[in-house]
Amino acid sequence: MLRQIFIVTALNFRSLVGRFWQSMVIVVGLAATIAVMLSMLSLSTGMREAYAKAGDPDRAIVVSKGADQEGQSAITRADAPVIADAPGIAKDKDGKPLADRGLNSGVPVLRKDGSKGFTTMRGLADKGQGVRPELHIVAGRMFQPGKRELIVGLGAQAMFQHMQIGDKVILPAGQWPIVGVFATGDLLEGQLLGDTETMLAALHKTSYNSVLVRLTSPNALDTFKKALTTNPALSVTVERHSDWYKRVGDQSTFVLALLGYVVGAVMAVGALFGCLNTMYAAVSVRGREIATLRALGYGAFPVAVSVILEAILLAVTGALLGAFIAWALNDGKQSMFGAMVFHLSVSRAQFELAVTWATVVALLGGILPSIRAARRPVVEALRAT
């Protein structure tokens, strides 16, 4: 059986050259579909990858119970030291726990093209740098605690205007100067940083948005989490920082990704009809050839399989071509969406997705023609032109 399939399929592929332009219909159809879909997904994929890179598995974030985003969370002044005293937190050289009280707010900015956008302004408290060893000042200086000063990330400088040292940012009751530039290698670079307590006062807020801690080791998370969740005085959620960012990333990109898949699906349906069309034509053109094979003794099943395999070969070729086009046009380009600065991505997983979709389209588009090829009465097919 397998040998029969192999022979019939080989024969099929050899005659493919004679059906070049028809076959190209499937290739072009899938190429267009996948090129469009992966190009659209490069935005959401890029964002998710940026989020995935942002969290450190060595860190844990504490937010109030039920908060999905830092902005929804409120940790009171009373709770913050209780959290900092929990087991599992690494200590700095003075023996103090590396736990930092954080604040988040949106801040309007002017994009390089003149349009109005916004980014995140984040508050760091006294252990801000201790908890984030990847934070380096690359120009100017760090803001001083208690002072109304901000530092700006390299990503924000690249995307927005008025982000140089000396520029002022409008905040309630006054403008804050930018005194330094920082780098972290992740999406924090698209943000502005300042002192939590000073920001808290300026924004008329009374509670923090989060507490970020450095764990003694990645395994210490369970001890830390247990201590906080079993404390009846606290009502918090504890999550590994990397997991937190992954989840936030998935939620933020959901609609964008959905849009990409919807457009891809619509085009795939169009490509499917094209595939059906081509395979029906292929089967009818090869009518006599197939009939001869069957008259010689080859089974109907190998014939049917060869038709489907032909469809799959063409579809996958087209999909890979489309994926390559999407990759060449998009991968690595720096982009911005809302407050996030990141790089577009057409990853290996996207290529695999393309191949899967192509196979599904080919299967659906090849089944009916293959059945017709297998079922057609041999005598009638031999007589056809």
Next chain:
Amino acid sequence: MKYVPLVWAAIMRKPTRAVLTLLSVMIAFTLFGLTIGMNATFTKLKAEARDDRLFAFSRFGGTLSVGMERQIESIPGVALATSSNNLFGYIQDPKNRVFVQMNDENTAKIYPEWPITAQQWQMVRDNRRGVLVSRSQADRWHLKVGDTFTVIAPVQKKADGTTNWTLQVVAITPDFFPLMAGYMFGNYDYMDKARLLSDQGKTGVFRIKLSDPSRSAAIAEDIENKFANSSTPLQSLTEKAAYDVTSNTGMDIAAVDREIALAGMFMVLFLTANGIAQAVRERFAEFATLKTIGFSDWGVIGLVFAEAAIPCLLGAGLGVGLAEVLASIIPRFVPPGQGVPVPTMTMTVLAWAVACAALVALASSALPALRLKRMDIATALSGR
């Protein structure tokens, strides 16, 4: 016209192929309609945005004091500043989301071009609980003039501790662009006086009318600068800037839409070109016969073009029609008040679709037409 049966017979020679081609073309044009229709909406939004209107809202979230209206009006170039607060909630079931814009008595003056009469605006002022409900919203929630309904707004507490806001329909007003998901306009005083004392006198957004539209961008800056050092700094946008989707998201969505539509057209072009080429190849001898009995070169070419054009044009029409249907369903799934634009199938969109269909038909029949023109009738008739 008399050749239509001939062309039809040619198309229906392989009915499966004809149907599949039509379906494929239709899907591509549905995508075309949705994407180019979206662009048409963007263009219309920008075109209808007036430069004598501005929005101003809190720079760092939270509500603003209504008293700022006077200060804004003192800025040269500003004619009127009005306030409105939004009531986001649901009717009975949390998934029945509604959004009522509570306007103050001057808001009507800012929007003179809306199809709402002065009497209708006045009805809301006279009946504090009154709301103007757009036709689409009235149909959706089965509301008639005089009906009373309750909106449960979890984030907007009343002084009595509940979140149930009772409203009465005073008039049903027409839907209009750009509020494509419909609207409900209520009375700001009703909302303000029923809230906790600490929440009163607050607004979410200022709608501002300018007396000097030529300086709208500069006036927006003046407004921001005036409150820059206050405890509630503002962010101010002209209506044109607010409706410019590209500048709001930082992405050129219109270009992306065109690229998607183009990819779809490319797919259709390949499919149709292949189909026509194959059809001509298979029926070469028949065309030779037609030429023998007296059809001119152009006559035969015309038949081939018609054979390509009919599925393309039909597919274009059906596709854009389907896009229209899909576009009308979108508002039902989108939360109201978010300002999500909906694709509109304007005459321009249809014209572009027809033009693309014609171009595809032309391009598809070009090479086969050339072959037919150069045909050696004798050879062709012999079937070689």
